Every structure is written in structure tokens, then in C-alpha cells.
Amino acid sequence: MSAVVAEGLSHWFGSEPALDAVDLVVERGDHVAVLGENGAGKTTLLRILSTALRPSSGKLEIMGLDALRERRRLRARMGYVSHSPGVYPALTAEENLAFFCDLRGADRSRVPEALDLAGLTQVARRRAGALSRGMQQRLAIARAVLHDPLLLILDEPDASLDAAGADLLAAVMRGRTAVLATHDQALATRLCQRTLTLRKGRVLGPGSRLRIVQ
Numbered sequence: 001m002s003a004v005v006a007e008g009l010s011h012w013f014g015s016e017p018a019l020d021a022v023d024l025v026v027e028r029g030d031h032v033a034v035l036g037e038n039g040a041g042k043t044t045l046l047r048i049l050s051t052a053l054r055p056s057s058g059k060l061e062i063m064g065l066d067a068l069r070e071r072r073r074l075r076a077r078m079g080y081v082s083h084s085p086g087v088y089p090a091l092t093a094e095e096n097l098a099f100f101c102d103l104r105g106a107d108r109s110r111v112p113e114a115l116d117l118a119g120l121t122q123v124a125r126r127r128a129g130a131l132s133r134g135m136q137q138r139l140a141i142a143r144a145v146l147h148d149p150l151l152l153i154l155d156e157p158d159a160s161l162d163a164a165g166a167d168l169l170a171a172v173m174r175g176r177t178a179v180l181a182t183h184d185q186a187l188a189t190r191l192c193q194r195t196l197t198l199r200k201g202r203v204l205g206p207g208s209r210l211r212i213v214q
């Protein structure tokens with residue numbers, strides 16, 4: 001069973017197509033990079049894959065379930081990171097993760113491990129609003145894997161990360177299926193086996209094979 005099967009995904013904002021009949025198959029354990037300029041449709045595609053946005057038309061199956069009908073069940077199996085961290089600034093880093101555990105039904109005992117993975121142990125009790133933009137992004141990445149998801153949807157997660165950010169992304173993607181949108185071709189080459197290039201909402205040619213670093 002493929003992890004993601006999308007057929008003819010389209011989405012319109014007013015009279016303009018943000019996504020135009022995109023087909024995509026992602027096998028379990030595969031890492032796929034979505035490339036394209038600003039406005040190419042990357043974020044729209046990833047929001048649809050994360051079930052945060054309903055497509056105007058098309059079919060989407062994730063892990064054998066109809067993503068348009070089984071959104072609640074699927075969200076428990078997916079982790080989503082956008083280029084905006086979306087953390088609660090008044091809560092500490094540790095409290096942010098504990099709160100998310102409660103929302104997702106995950107055990108709070110996973111919080112220390114997630115903080116360590118993201119390199120945030122030393123700032124665990126600092127308010128998220130006082131953290132640097134890069135640390136906030138690391139916190140968002142840690143939050144995305146707290147409930148041990150099978151599928152990661154990563155929308156420009158490298159935004160504001162330092163040079164070691166690629167190592168963190170490689171760590172959280174390891175052993176999981178992942179779809180990663182990025183402007184960084186070198187990052188895509190390092191982390192992903194395939195690429196999907198979008199231009200004005202359409203796929204340009206078949207996905208190409210890329211080197212993967214274990």
C-alpha cells in the first residue's frame with residue numbers, strides 16, 4: 001500500500017488555479033522533495049496533503065484512507081511543519097510540547113526526548129516567545145514528531161534553521177515517509193530520493209531520482 005496517492009488534485013483561489021491536476025504517488029518510507037519558485041503551488045499542495053485544506057477537485061488517499069473523509073483519523077498519523085513555527089509564545093518550550101501531547105493523546109514522557117533531539121534541552125524552561133526564530137522552528141519540528149507519526153509533511157522547515165538544521169531534519173525523517181517543500185536544491189538532494197517540481201501549479205515532467213544520504 002502506498003503512503004500517498006493523489007489523482008488530479010486541483011485548487012482554485014478565485015479565478016486563479018493554485019494547483020492544477022497534480023498526480024503524486026509516495027511509497028512508504030520514501031522521501032520526496034517538492035521544488036518550485038514562490039507561487040508555484042508548493043504550500044497549497046502540502047496543506048492539502050496534511051488535510052488542512054480541501055482540494056477543489058481530485059482524489060487523495062493517505063495510508064489507505066480517503067483523506068477527504070478520514071481527516072481526523074489521519075491527523076493522528078501525520079506530523080506537519082510549516083515555515084511559520086506557530087508556537088505558543090507565552091508557554092515555555094517544554095510546556096508547548098506537553099500541551100501538544102495532551103492534544104494528540106501522546107505520553108508526556110516523550111517531551112524530554114523531543115527536546116534533546118531538537119537541541120533545546122538547555123532552553124526547555126524559556127518562554128517560546130523569547131527564543132530565536134531558529135529555535136522556534138526547532139521547537140515546531142520537535143512538536144511534529146511527538147506522537148510518532150508515520151508521515152511527515154514539511155513545508156520549508158529549513159526556514160531560519162542554522163547549518164545543523166539539515167541534521168535535525170534527517171533525524172526526524174529517518175524511518176518515516178516524508179514530503180518536503182524547499183527552495184534548497186542541495187537540501188533536497190541530501191534528504192530525498194525523488195523530486196517533484198511545480199510551476200504555476202503544474203508538475204514539470206516526472207520526478208527525478210536523487211542521491212540519498214543514510
